Amino acid sequence: MKKIAALVTTLILGASSAALAAPGWDQSSYGPANDRTPAGRPFRPDFRPDFRPDFRPDFRRPVQSWTTLESNGSLMRGRDFINVSSSARFSKLKLEANGRGSIHIDKLIITFGNGQKQVVHVNKTMNGRTGATLIDVDGRSRNIDKVMVLGRGGYRASYSLAAL
Numbered sequence: 001m002k003k004i005a006a007l008v009t010t011l012i013l014g015a016s017s018a019a020l021a022a023p024g025w026d027q028s029s030y031g032p033a034n035d036r037t038p039a040g041r042p043f044r045p046d047f048r049p050d051f052r053p054d055f056r057p058d059f060r061r062p063v064q065s066w067t068t069l070e071s072n073g074s075l076m077r078g079r080d081f082i083n084v085s086s087s088a089r090f091s092k093l094k095l096e097a098n099g100r101g102s103i104h105i106d107k108l109i110i111t112f113g114n115g116q117k118q119v120v121h122v123n124k125t126m127n128g129r130t131g132a133t134l135i136d137v138d139g140r141s142r143n144i145d146k147v148m149v150l151g152r153g154g155y156r157a158s159y160s161l162a163a164l
Contacts, residue, residue, distance in 0.1 A: 064164055068161075069082050069163055073149060073159045073160065075149065078151070079151075080148070080149045082161060091137050092135065093110070093147075094163070095108070095133045095159060097130060099128060101127070102154060102157055103152075103157040106121070107121045107151075110137065110147050111145045113145050118137065
């Protein structure tokens with residue numbers, strides 16, 4: 001019987017000392033009247049999870065990069081056909097001159113996957129020092145079947161066409 005009494009006494013004294021060590025949360029110092037902790041951070045009770053519905057740590061926006069459709073096109077004969085063998089959808093085209101000579105681009109005729117066409121009048125002379133020309137595709141993003149480039153170029157003139 002003495003062992004049981006000693007065990008009960010030990011449990012009571014142990015529980016009371018644990019209660020004195022961590023008395024709990026004091027509403028008067030951290031409650032609605034004073035909503036900041038002593039460290040200056042906003043008060044957040046331990047039992048409430050940090051819930052932000054718009055926060056998705058595993059979500060990453062896909063990185064878009066330019067897809068080269070033609071890297072060394074020549075307009076020696078006045079036109080060039082580019083067959084796009086991709087089923088990807090594009091929203092912009094980038095036309096850029098490369099090489100040593102100059103090239104004059106009259107227009108681009110873009111044929112989409114559904115058969116519709118978009119004619120873009122560029123009417124621009126380009127060389128290696130001029131910047132790229134950006135062309136917006138009609139609609140948001142569309143599947144491009146082929147592109148016809150009309151213009152004229154010299155012996156060393158070439159162009160590149162990329163899509164985004």
